[in-house]
Amino acid sequence: MKDTARLAEPAIEARSLGLTFQTADGPVHALRDVTLTIGRGDFVSFIGPSGCGKTTFLRSVAALEHPTEGSLTVNGMAPDAARLARAFGYVFQAAGLYPWRTIAGNIRLPLEIMGFSRAEQDERVARVLELVELGGFGTKFPWQLSGGMQQRASIARALAFDADILLMDEPFGALDEIVRDRLNEELLNLWSRTGKTIGFVTHSIPEAVYLSTRIVVMSPRPGRITDVIDSPLPRERPLDIRDTPEFLAVSQRVRDGLRAGHSYDV
Amino acid sequence: MKAVLPVSVVIAAIVVLWYGAAVWMNAAWVRDQAARAGETPGFAQIVPQTLNQERPVLPAPHQVVSELWKGVAGQAVTSKRSLVYHGWITLSATLLGFVIGTGAGILLAIGIVHNRAMDLSVMPWAIASQTIPILAIAPMIIVVLNSVGVTGLVPKAIISAYLSFFPVVVGMVKGLRAPDAMQLDLLRTYGASQRQTFAKLRMPASVPYLFASLKVGVAAALVGAVVGELPTGAVAGLGARLLSGSYYGQTVQIWAALFAAALLAASLVALIGLAERLTLRRMGMGR
Ligand SMILES: Nc1ncnc2c1ncn2[C@@H]1O[C@H](COP(=O)(O)OP(=O)(O)O)[C@@H](O)[C@H]1O
Ligand SMILES: [Mg+2]
Numbered sequence: 001m002k003d004t005a006r007l008a009e010p011a012i013e014a015r016s017l018g019l020t021f022q023t024a025d026g027p028v029h030a031l032r033d034v035t036l037t038i039g040r041g042d043f044v045s046f047i048g049p050s051g052c053g054k055t056t057f058l059r060s061v062a063a064l065e066h067p068t069e070g071s072l073t074v075n076g077m078a079p080d081a082a083r084l085a086r087a088f089g090y091v092f093q094a095a096g097l098y099p100w101r102t103i104a105g106n107i108r109l110p111l112e113i114m115g116f117s118r119a120e121q122d123e124r125v126a127r128v129l130e131l132v133e134l135g136g137f138g139t140k141f142p143w144q145l146s147g148g149m150q151q152r153a154s155i156a157r158a159l160a161f162d163a164d165i166l167l168m169d170e171p172f173g174a175l176d177e178i179v180r181d182r183l184n185e186e187l188l189n190l191w192s193r194t195g196k197t198i199g200f201v202t203h204s205i206p207e208a209v210y211l212s213t214r215i216v217v218m219s220p221r222p223g224r225i226t227d228v229i230d231s232p233l234p235r236e237r238p239l240d241i242r243d244t245p246e247f248l249a250v251s252q253r254v255r256d257g258l259r260a261g262h263s264y265d266v
Numbered sequence: 267m268k269a270v271l272p273v274s275v276v277i278a279a280i281v282v283l284w285y286g287a288a289v290w291m292n293a294a295w296v297r298d299q300a301a302r303a304g305e306t307p308g309f310a311q312i313v314p315q316t317l318n319q320e321r322p323v324l325p326a327p328h329q330v331v332s333e334l335w336k337g338v339a340g341q342a343v344t345s346k347r348s349l350v351y352h353g354w355i356t357l358s359a360t361l362l363g364f365v366i367g368t369g370a371g372i373l374l375a376i377g378i379v380h381n382r383a384m385d386l387s388v389m390p391w392a393i394a395s396q397t398i399p400i401l402a403i404a405p406m407i408i409v410v411l412n413s414v415g416v417t418g419l420v421p422k423a424i425i426s427a428y429l430s431f432f433p434v435v436v437g438m439v440k441g442l443r444a445p446d447a448m449q450l451d452l453l454r455t456y457g458a459s460q461r462q463t464f465a466k467l468r469m470p471a472s473v474p475y476l477f478a479s480l481k482v483g484v485a486a487a488l489v490g491a492v493v494g495e496l497p498t499g500a501v502a503g504l505g506a507r508l509l510s511g512s513y514y515g516q517t518v519q520i521w522a523a524l525f526a527a528a529l530l531a532a533s534l535v536a537l538i539g540l541a542e543r544l545t546l547r548r549m550g551m552g553r
Contacts, residue, residue: 062455083457090455092448100470100549109466110456141550161456 009076011165011197012038012061018069019056029222030056031067036216036225040164043191043198045208046216047254048261053223054201058167061199062090074165086114088165089158093173095150097142097157104129104138107157114161128156131190148179152186159190165197173203181239184210188237205258209233209250210242217254219261227257281327285317288326292316295323325518333522346502349526355503356491357530359419363426364487368480370427371434378435379442379468380460389439396432400425400490405497422494422503429490430483437479441472473549477542484534492527504530 017034020027031053038044046054059065060072063079074082082088089110097106104125111121129135132152142150151171158166172180184207191198202208208215209231217227232246241247289312296315300307307315317326325333337349344351374392377384404425411421445467453463495505507523510516546552 059451064451064454083455088455090452092452094448096449096452098467098470099551100473102550113453113456113458113462113466 009040010037010073011040011042011075012036012199013073014057014070015072016070017057017060017067017072019053019060019065019067020069031060032222032224034070034223034225036228038197038199038214040197041195042214043188043200043212044214044216045200045202045212046218047202047205047208048218048223048226048258049220050203051223052218052220052261054218055169056223058090058169058199058201061165062088062167064090086161086163088167089161089163091151091155091158091166091168091171093170095142095147095154097150097153099142101141102138103134103140103142103145103153106142106153107138107160110157110161116161124160124162128159131159131194132156133186146179148175148183151175151183155187155190159194159196164195165199167199169201170203171200172207180207185239187211192235205251205254206242209247209254210237210239215250215254217257217261219258226261227253229253229257284324284327288322288324289313289316291323292319295319321515322517325521329518330521330525333518334525337522337526349504349507349522352502352504352507352523353526353530356488356495356505356527359422359491359494359503360426360484360488360530360534362419362423363428363490364430364484366423367427367430367487368434368483371431371479371483372438372476374431374435375438375442376464378439380464389435392432392435395428400429400493403428404490404493408494408497422491425494426487426490430487433479433482433486434476437475437482438472441475442468444468444471444475470549473545474542474551477538477545480538480542481535484538485531488527488531488534 014034014036017031017036018029019031020029034053034057046057048054056065060067061074061079063083072079075085075087077085077087097103098109101109107125107128108121111124116124125138126135129138132155134149134152134156137145137149137153142153145153155166155168155171172183175183187198188211190196200208200211202211213231213235215227215229215231216225217229218224219226229250231250233241233250293312293316296307296312316322318329322329334349337347341348341350343354374384374388378388379385407425407428408421411417411424442464449467450463453467458466491503492505492508495503496509504523504527507526508520511520511523543552
């Protein structure tokens, strides 16, 4: 019974969310009136020009920022409580691996902090290394790995403690196109195998359309949502889906949404 | 190994310049002596006499080397004329002071990084402490401690600590603050405590900074120990050799003691460099 209730409950729910930074140059409205429901197992991308509050939204979900208006729940809890319940893992643009720890040691970091037993740590590290296709690289140091592999390790680190929400802020933004395609494919694979809920910030329209079940288009000053697109694409997505008319149609709608957001500025 | 040639060229150049300077500076005395004897020696006669004087203005390199050798190998190490004996006296004060200074520096840095009040209050004092000339404050420390019955090693070590804590504070504050906002945020998403953040992130991140500071600190500690030996009219230590050398115009002895101190400092810095390389390699950061 309890389980069905949990299933019905959205992973992330924001109602009239607002966040204003008080700065020396006056208030900055990073988010205004953001209302959004993200269901369990959704893959939601946030796209928009820089400064439209994508990062701020994700950070609010992770309790790294505290909204000034409205309400926000994560797994039905306040973000701070959700953090204690290990509801989410966060992946930043830079892998941020500790140079003094091996890849396995880096993935072990959250497990050590959360107090998992040594045996359980080993078991989990091995499992997530396989999941991101880094089996056999556990004993390497970060500098011995390419940028793409480092980012995969940082995803493994976020997966290690079994959070069911993965928050990713431009995780592949610093990587080249070819590596990026490959990681996008792997990420979809990982998502369909694990059933995680993923919140994904990107600047790239093809990336957003390729990955997401829903695309949230945002615009700046104040940061707000201008369009939410439910993708008609099937969950199973080979890379060449990007040449289908459906894909191009969704891309066009995202582009229109971004343009509409921009027209406020001019 | 590629460094051998340039290094030996530089050393050779210094030795040549040094001999030149010794001839030039010590010639006056030779001419004086000759004038008193009613002679006017030529250049070829002056030169040999400038390089083997008892109390030259500037001793020649071979004089310093031979005095060093005599001091190190030519005596029982317990002899009052042994540089090993005096070096050990100075070294022990240096090491004790260095340990105290490093410990204090690390503790202060931890306080400064974690406590805003300490950040605002300690740093200005630390900086102010280093603007006071050590030569002014050393006698006061020695005299005050002597008057309460603390003599010998400890007062010198305190002066060493006074000089060596500062680079450690500065380096460690920088090192403990080296992790960027993203890395701190990541730990926040794990719900890490301040203690865990310190142990898992700040401390390991500060290690390279610590070693850089330790190298400066140990050299400063040695200077502190030598300076600490001067005001007591010192009986033992490299500082005492400097002092007694200057009382009696024994320039060769002064220079030998200076070189002994320099060699000691270089060895200490080299040892820390070795520890640095081993530690960083063990941590996976040595490349
Ligand atoms: N800590 C902060 N203090 C002040 N202003 C901030 C802060 N963080 C973000 N902002 C501002 O909030 C707005 C939204 O930022 P952000 O969420 O980073 O945008 P995005 O990720 O979409 O590029 C920007 O105008 C940014 O300058
Ligand atoms: Mg951003």
